[in-house]
Structures are given as structure tokens and as C-alpha cells.
Amino acid sequence: MGGKLFRNFSFFSATLSFFILVGIFAILFHYAQESMHTFGFDFLWTEQWEPGEDDEGGIFGGYIPIVGTLLSTIIAMVIATPLAMGIAIFLTEIASVTVAKPVSIAIELLAAIPSIIYGMWGLFYFAPVVQSIFGGNGVGLLTAGIVLAIMIVPFMAAITRDSMNTTPSVLKESAYAMGATKFEVIKDVIMPYSKGGIIGSIILALGRALGETMAVAFLIGSVMHTVGKVTDPTTSIPVLLANNFAEAEDLEMSSMYFLALILFVVSFIIISSAKFYFLGRKVK
Amino acid sequence: MTKNNLVMELKNFSFTYAGATKPSLKKINLPIEENKITAMIGPSGCGKSTLLRSMNRIHDLYPGNSYEGKINLYRADGSKQNILDLKKENDFIRLRQEVGMIFQKPTPFPMSIFDNVAYGLRLAGIKNRSELEGRVEKALKGAAIWDETKERLGESALGMSGGQQQRLCIARAVALKPRVLLFDEPTSALDPISTGAIEELIAEIKSEVSVVIVTHNMQQASRLSDYTAFMYLGDLAEFDKTEKIFLNPKEKLTEDYITGRFG
Numbered sequence A: 001m002g003g004k005l006f007r008n009f010s011f012f013s014a015t016l017s018f019f020i021l022v023g024i025f026a027i028l029f030h031y032a033q034e035s036m037h038t039f040g041f042d043f044l045w046t047e048q049w050e051p052g053e054d055d056e057g058g059i060f061g062g063y064i065p066i067v068g069t070l071l072s073t074i075i076a077m078v079i080a081t082p083l084a085m086g087i088a089i090f091l092t093e094i095a096s097v098t099v100a101k102p103v104s105i106a107i108e109l110l111a112a113i114p115s116i117i118y119g120m121w122g123l124f125y126f127a128p129v130v131q132s133i134f135g136g137n138g139v140g141l142l143t144a145g146i147v148l149a150i151m152i153v154p155f156m157a158a159i160t161r162d163s164m165n166t167t168p169s170v171l172k173e174s175a176y177a178m179g180a181t182k183f184e185v186i187k188d189v190i191m192p193y194s195k196g197g198i199i200g201s202i203i204l205a206l207g208r209a210l211g212e213t214m215a216v217a218f219l220i221g222s223v224m225h226t227v228g229k230v231t232d233p234t235t236s237i238p239v240l241l242a243n244n245f246a247e248a249e250d251l252e253m254s255s256m257y258f259l260a261l262i263l264f265v266v267s268f269i270i271i272s273s274a275k276f277y278f279l280g281r282k283v284k
Numbered sequence B: 001m002t003k004n005n006l007v008m009e010l011k012n013f014s015f016t017y018a019g020a021t022k023p024s025l026k027k028i029n030l031p032i033e034e035n036k037i038t039a040m041i042g043p044s045g046c047g048k049s050t051l052l053r054s055m056n057r058i059h060d061l062y063p064g065n066s067y068e069g070k071i072n073l074y075r076a077d078g079s080k081q082n083i084l085d086l087k088k089e090n091d092f093i094r095l096r097q098e099v100g101m102i103f104q105k106p107t108p109f110p111m112s113i114f115d116n117v118a119y120g121l122r123l124a125g126i127k128n129r130s131e132l133e134g135r136v137e138k139a140l141k142g143a144a145i146w147d148e149t150k151e152r153l154g155e156s157a158l159g160m161s162g163g164q165q166q167r168l169c170i171a172r173a174v175a176l177k178p179r180v181l182l183f184d185e186p187t188s189a190l191d192p193i194s195t196g197a198i199e200e201l202i203a204e205i206k207s208e209v210s211v212v213i214v215t216h217n218m219q220q221a222s223r224l225s226d227y228t229a230f231m232y233l234g235d236l237a238e239f240d241k242t243e244k245i246f247l248n249p250k251e252k253l254t255e256d257y258i259t260g261r262f263g
């Protein structure tokens, strides 16, 4: 009786998440229709975002925010992934307990800071640093990418550390008992054993970087500008959506739904292919 | 017993865990004879695992433990070394290649069957593919799982049964040609048939390697071993030939334990 109820409930919860996914897709798809019919695939290559006279018509293209989103995410991931792995390995295998404990706590606190604070800090303190080292005018793709990296590192490091900690100590001991060095144990036992958690943390961080709005809005420049150098200001999908939603009408609004749909599909494809590629592969 | 046929010898060996006030092992004197099986028995918590883990210094993965006395390792070339003097990572690696260890639960690495057995060999610097293949095959044959694994060497070792995994771990250790193999209750997580296979295997490998085995199974100790050490509360209460311990022990405590009156 109770078991049946529980089973139905968990079935309901499981299917609910699926329906939410489909529902969001359907709504984005529906509202994007007008823009899709007007611009078709050209939307992806068009660099203009210009409303027409009297808010009638206009030309809207997603090229700049799409590229901005992808590039800022790539910069963030390239910086953050090795850093986070290094921190996690340090915390689980190298640091003594007296060091690992406070550092762990600090990392968890960093992971809990709201992104708007990273955005403000990045704008006032970090952008000038980037400017003095790389040139440009402070805000831009590179600054956004680096601050995004700083934001996701604690989060990735914490999840990776937790999954590395699940490696049974007898497994590590038996590798040491074969004459392995610490480095070899990390590489051959801990990393493969916690692969699922590591990939998971990368995927979650990727999702967060792709969709991050507040921090990036402060730092990317929020201008419709095609990037030539990494220090150029540009915009990203979430930032453009957040900035323009209030005033947009008709075709512009529909184009924004189109952009949202693209972000949705891109996130979905990246995340599911990462999942299938890495988790689907059996140990050979 | 002359010194010549010893492979290891503990002399006045005491061990205290980090943070503990009292030693877990007190002045142990124990000879380990070459190409023989030495069993360690005793009630739970008496220090059997602690003793075993001192013999390849796996304790040193965790900081703060302290040793006293000596554990000598006699090498094939006749030289002798007190392994408690070792300090460098390289020395530990060499020691652990000479003194291997098998744990209570099978511990296959998350890699293929072949790579599991080749792992220690690769660490030891063997890269040549045909030499690796030869030694892996020999080790798997030696551990009596060649027939079960030869068709699936490329598959993950995690897909094997518990008993097969344990034999794989033995193969993996044997492949390194250690002088001593330490077994900490190697069959206590296995069914009777797998247990039988492991016991048979241990009896076979003793022609090539000296064995120290911790067990809670009195039949196993008496069937398998040449010498038996009975430990009690951190002391070595009695050590002798296995027949002697089981048929005619000197200590009342030993007799009570092996007849199941306590423990």
C-alpha cells in the first residue's frame, strides 16, 4: 500500500522533470516562430541587432551573443578545469588535515557567494588588472571569462574533492602496496575511480558558465560588437536577454526567444554529449 | 632455525598509532622463514593487521605513527636491512615491490584485467609489450585464473566475481616476484569454493614466495601454515610450528583460543 504510493510518487517526480524540459522547449519554440520564419538559419550568422522604425520589423541576428557566450565559456573552462583539479587533488591527497580543513571551508564559502558580487568585484578591481596586463578597456570577453573561471573553480573543486574522497582507502593502499608513487596513485586509481564525479562537476560548471548572467553582465561590456581580440567588449545570450527584455516587442521579442532556444539547445547538446562521451566509455 | 633461511625477522618491535597513548604492539619477536607459510591468529583487535601493515610500511601513508625495535628484511643476495630505517619514497617503493600485500576485500583497480596485472610491472619500469604479455600470462596461470580470463583480458576487472578478483589481486602481486606476500584475511569476504581456490593457490605459491597470512579461520591456519603466531592484546603470546600450536600449545591462553573457548 505505502510502497505503491511511494512508487507512484517517485514515478510522478521523475516524469515531471521530463515534462518540464519538454514544456520549456515547446514554449521557447512557439514564441521563436516569428523570428525563425523571418530570418531562418541566417539568424545564426547575422551580426546586426537593429529594431526597425516605430518598433516595426528590424533586423535581428544572434551571431555576436552566441559567439560571446561560447568564447567566454571556453575561456572560463580552460582556466578553471585544471585549477579545480589541482585544488581537489591538493585537498584530498597532499595537504595535511590542518591545512585541508580551513581551505575546504574557504572553498565552500567561495562557492556560495552570489554571482553579482563576483560581477561587482570583477568590474571594480579585476577589470583594471586585466586592462593593465592585456590592454583593451577593462571590460570585455577576457575579463568576463576569467571572472567566470574564478566563480566556477570553487564549485568544481568542491564536487571533485568530494568524489575523490569516495575512493576507498584500501584501493589506494593496494596501489601503494604495488610500489606506486603518490602521483601514480592519483593518476591511475583516484582519477579513474572518481571519473564520474569529475565529469559531473565539469558539466555542472559548464552549464553554470553558459547561463551566467549577472557577473557577465558587469564584465563583458554588453555591446553588439563582433570580437576581434580577446579583450574586446561584446555580449552574451543571457546578458542580451536580461538587458533587452523590458523594452522588446514583436519581432525583437521573438528573436530573443529564438536566442533563448539556441542557448537551451546548445547547453543541452554540450551537456548530454559530454555525458555520453565520458560516462558511456567503458574502462578498456 | 638458522638465520640463513629467514626472510624477515621482527626484533623487539613495538608500534604506536598516531595519537594513541599505549602501543598497539609490544616488543614483538617473530622470525619469518623463507618459502614457508606463517599464520597469525588471535582475537579481534589484538594487532594482527597492525603487525602485517608494519612489514611493508604501509602505515607510513598516514602520518604520526611510531615504531621501535627492528624489522629486518633478508635479501636474496644475503644482505640484510632494517626496514624501519627507510625514509625516502624510492626506498618504500622498492620495499613494497619486495613485500607485497593482499587485502581482505579484493581491490581490483578500475582498469582492464590485463592492465591490473601489468600495473606493478609497468611501475617497475617494464615497457616491452611482449615481456609484459609473457609475465601477465605467467602470473595469471600462477594464480589459476588464466583459463577464466584469457578470452577477456581487455575487459574491466570490476566485472569479475569476488573470488576471481581476489585471485587477480594475488596474480598482480605475484607478477612482481616479491620475496614476501602479506595476506590480511584474504578469504573472509569469499564463499567456501573461492576460499578453497585461494588456499590452494597460497599453498602453491609458497615455493616461490614466503607467505604471512592473518586469519580468523582456525582450520585455514592449521591446514595451510607451517608456523603459527598467536597474538593477544598486542603481545606475541606464542609462536611455534603449526602442529605444535594446534596439538600441544605451551600456553593455556593459546589452547583456549584455538578450541574456541573465547575470541
Ligand SMILES: Nc1ncnc2c1ncn2[C@@H]1O[C@H](COP(=O)(O)OP(=O)(O)OP(=O)(O)O)[C@@H](O)[C@H]1O
Binding pocket: B017, B018, B020, B024, B042, B043, B044, B045, B046, B047, B048, B049, B050, B051
Ligand atoms: N588507525 C588506527 N589508529 C589508532 N588505533 C588503531 C588504528 N587501527 C587500529 N587501531 C587499534 O590497534 C589495535 C589493533 O588493531 P588491528 O586492526 O591490528 O587488530 P586485528 O588483530 O587486525 O583485528 P581484526 O581481527 O578485527 O582485524 C586495536 O586496539 C585498534 O583499536
Ligand SMILES: [Mg+2]
Binding pocket: B048, B049, B050, B184
Ligand atoms: Mg585486522
